[in-house]
Amino acid sequence: MAPPLVIIAAAFGAATAAFLPRLAYRLAVGFADPTRLSCANCARPFPQGFPGWVRAGAACSCSGGYASALLGGGTVAAVLAIAVGPVPELPFYLLAAVPGLLLAMIDRRCLRLPDPLVGTLAVVVAVPLAILRPERIGLALVAAVAVLTTYTLLAFLGGLGLGDVKLAAVLALILGFAGWPAVVVGVLAAHLINGPIAVFRLLTGRRGPIAFGPALLAGALAGLALQQP
Structure with missing residues (x-):
């Protein structure tokens, strides 16, 4: 793999991730709740319109620590x-990483995966892959239906x-274009990631639901990383 491609990809990932903290903060609400209109720490209202949603850095000027988003x-x-390498599919995988990271951040905050973001993830990568790899459409659909069921x-x-359930089906659809090994690894890896976390919480007396979205997304990344040529 050519180092310049990896550097460019990493720079793209970090640059786009810099805009996610505020989006995640405002969208991390209950199912029936409206998006956040102000910062819970300083009570400062977010600007209306586009500036209120798009901001590089922390969710609010009173809060810090967005290095984890850049690193992720x-x-x-x-x-x-x-x-993946220098193939036509790579730009679409990189674009899909943006809503994927946003979903992981939201799920960790409020145990919720908004349908519009899951749908965006599907459209951003599944449609281009269907055009680039039409011979894999059947496999991808079978994988998605199997995981959905x-x-x-x-x-x-x-x-x-x-x-x-919805996110797992979308990720199976995407992994299906890489082949069955990617699907199997992606599904198994998600449970291998969350399993030890669940056991640790149980042993330490922490009960309650665990965000599964980040594990699903990490598993999908593992599936792509170990995909067969």
């Missing part, structure tokens, strides 16, 4: 560049939320 965005983009059953048993 740069790392994800670099891993994608190394795993399995996770829906798990949701009815009380193990998952419907947002997790």
Whole structure:
């Protein structure tokens, strides 16, 4: 893998991730609640319109610590560049990382995966992949239906939320274009990531639901990183 491509990808990932903290903060609300109109720490209202949503850096000037967003965005983009390589699909994977990171940030805050963002993730990458790899459309659809069916059953048993089900199906659809090994690794990796976390919380007496979206997205990244040529 050419280092310049990895550097460019990492720079893109970090630059786009810099705009996510405020979006995540304003969107991390309950299902029926409106988006945040002001900062909960300093009570300063967010500007109306575009400036109120688009801001590089922390969610509010009173808060700091957005380095984790930059590091996360740069790392994800670099891993994608190394795993996928200089192929036509790479730009769309990099674009998909933006709503993916935003979903992970929101889910960690409020245990919710907004449908519009999940739909955006699907459109941004699945449609271009269908055009670039039409021979894999059937495989991708079968993978999505299989995961959707399995996770829906798990949701009815009380193990998952419907947002997790929808995101898992979208990620399976995307991974399907990379092949069955990517799908299998992506699904298994998500549970291997969240499993130890659930056990640790149980052992330390911490009960309650766990955000599964970040593990699903990390598993999908692992699936792409280990995809077969």
